[in-house]
Amino acid sequence: MSLWLSGIGVSRGIVIARVQKMHAGELEIPEYKLAAGDIEGEIVRFYGAHRRAKEQLREVRAQIPEGTPGDIAAFIDTHILMMDDRSITDTTVAHIRNDRINAESALRRTRDGLIDVFEQMDDPYLRTRRDDVEHVCSRILRILLKSERHLPTQGGKAEPYVVVADDLTPADIILLSQQHVAAFITEYGGPLSHTAILARSLAIPAIVGLRDARRLLRENEQVIVEGEAGHVLASPDEQALAFYRGKQDAHARHRADLVKLKGRDTISRDGVHIRLLANIELPEDAAVARENGAEGVGLYRTEFLYMNRKELPSEEEQYEAYSRIVSAVRGPITIRTLDLGADKQVDSGRTHGPLPTNPALGLRAIRLCLKEPDLFRVQVRALLRASAHGRMQVMLPMISNLQEFRQACTLIETARAELRAEGKAMADDVPIGAMIEVPAAAIAAPILARHARFFSIGTNDLIQYTLAIDRVDDEVNYLYDPLHPAVLRLIHQTIEAGRKAGIPVAMCGEMAGDPRFTRLLLGLGLTDFSMHPASVLEVKQIVVNSDIAALRKAATALLDSDDPQEMRERIAQLEHL
Secondary structure, eight states: OOEEEEOEEEEOOEEEEEEEEOOOOOOOOOOOBOOGGGHHHHHHHHHHHHHHHHHHHHHHHHTSOTTOOHHHHHHHHHHHHHHTOHHHHHHHHHHHHHHOBOHHHHHHHHHHHHHHHHHTOSOHHHHTTHHHHHHHHHHHHHHHHTOOOOOOOOTTOOOOEEEEESOOOHHHHHHHHTTTEEEEEESSOOTTSHHHHHHHHHTOOEEEOOTTHHHHSOTTOEEEEETTTTEEEESOOHHHHHHHHHHHHHHHHHHHHHHTTTTOOOBOTTSOBOEEEEEESSHHHHHHHHHTTOOSEEEEOOGGGTSSOSSOOOHHHHHHHHHHHHHHOSSOEEEEOOOOBGGGOSSSOOOOSSOOSSGGGSSBHHHHHHHSHHHHHHHHHHHHHHGGGSOEEEEETTOOSHHHHHHHHHHHHHHHHHHHHHTOOOOSOOOEEEEEOSHHHHHTHHHHTTTOSOEEEOHHHHHHHHHTOOTTOTTTGGGOOTTOHHHHHHHHHHHHHHHHHTOOEEEOSGGGGOGGGHHHHHHTTOOEEEEOGGGHHHHHHHHHTOOHHHHHHHHHHHHTOOOHHHHHHHHHHGGGO
C-alpha cells in the first residue's frame, strides 16, 4: 500500500530510488563533577577532540572537486574557521575549569548559550546560522562521546538512493553528493537551512521539515521524491511509477532546453529587455553567475565580514574584500551596507546590555549604522575606495523614512570628501539606493524615489513585516504568502513610484528567483530581477516566452480584485500569456 507524505520542497527535481536512513543517534550528554586534579586532563581531552574535528572538516574540504561553486566550499570553510572561534573554545575551557565539569557538559553549555543568541536574531537568513554552531559543536561532542555519525554506504553498488535523516550537516551533504545520493529528506530544516541551500547549489532534489520521516519510511523502500512540491510517495504502484517517469523525462528535456539559453539575451516575445542579476556572497560566485547568464550582481551581502570574530573588520580589510568582488563581476554590482543589529553582535559586539525584546523591530541595519556613525564610516570609506575597480552602487537596508536616507547620504558624502582630500581613488559617481523591505518605505516610495537613485525590493522581510509573521517559526510560517493582496499592492506601488521618478527598481528577495512568480512580477512592471545564480536560466526561459504587454494588462485587472480566490485564479491564468 502506498503512503503519501508532504514536507517543504526546497530543491526541484523528481527522483525514483530506494531509502537509506542515516542513523545519527541522539546524543546523551552526561554531566559530572571533576576532582581538582582531573581538570587539566579534561581540558587536554577537549582540545584533542577539537583538533580531530577540525582534521575531519579539512578532509572533507580536500574532497570537494575543482570547479565546484564557491558557496559550497564556503560552508566547510566557515565551520573550520568556527572551530578556532574563542567563543567556543575559551568559553568551554572556562566552564571546565570554573564549574569543574566534564568536557561534554561544558561544550553543551557553550553551544546552548550561542544558539540562544542566534535564535534572537531578526533576519531569518542569519538566524539559521545557529545551525553552524549546532553542527560544529555536535561534531566535537560526537568525538568526545565516541558516537560519530555514519553515512549510508552502497556496499559497492552504484545505484542512486534517497537519504532520510533527522538533519544533515554541510560536510554530510558534500560527502553524500559524491556517493550517488539522488535526493535528501530531512525531518528538520526550512527553506533557508543548510540542507536547502546546498541541495539547490548541487542541484539535488530535497525535502525538509518532513516530521517522522525516519519512522514512516522503511529502509530500502522504493520512494518517489518530488522536490519542488515537497511530496514523497512511498511504495508506489506501477501506474504512479509510469506517471512520474514521464515527468522525469519532461524535466530532463526542460533542463536541456535551459542550457540552450546560455548566451541569449533576456528579451520577451514583444521585445522588452529584462535584466537578470545574481545574489552572491563570494568572489568565486561571480563566475558561476556569469556562466548562467546573469548580467551583474543585484545583491552582495557584507555581514559575513563582521560575524564570528572578536574585532570589527578594518577599513583596509573591507577595502580588499570589496575590491576583489567588484573586480570579479562583469557588469554592475549592488553592495548592501551592514545589515546587522544589536541582537546579532555575537563576538564583535558594539552594544551592551540585554537583548531587545523584539529584535526584528529594534536597532538594526541602517538604524545601527546611524546610531554608531564610526562603524558606518569605516565601511563607507572602504566601499567608496572599492568603487574605483568597477560599476558599483550602494544599497541602504531597512530604510523606513526619508530622514534616515538623507542622514546616511550625508555621512557618505562626508566620507567621500575625506577620501578626496587624502587623494584616494574612487569612482566619480556611486549611486545610492534604498532597499524597500519595510511597509512604510513601500507606502512612502513616491517620496523616497525623489531622492534615491534606485530601489531594490527585499521581499523576504517585506512579506514578513506586512503579514506580521515569522517565516522560520513552524507555528506560523504557513501564513507566509507572497501572493497576499497587500503584498502585491506594495510591490506594485514601489515599482510604479520608481517608474514615475525615472529610477530603476529591482527585486532581490527569494520571490525574484521563484519561477512561479516570474510572469506575475513582469505583469506588475518589474524589469530587474536578482536571484541565486542557479535560478537565472529558469527565469530567463519564462521571460523569453512571455508577452509582457499582455501580462501588464492582466496584472492591472488582477490588482482590482478583492476576492483572494479570484486573484489566485487570475494569477494562474498568467501562465498562458
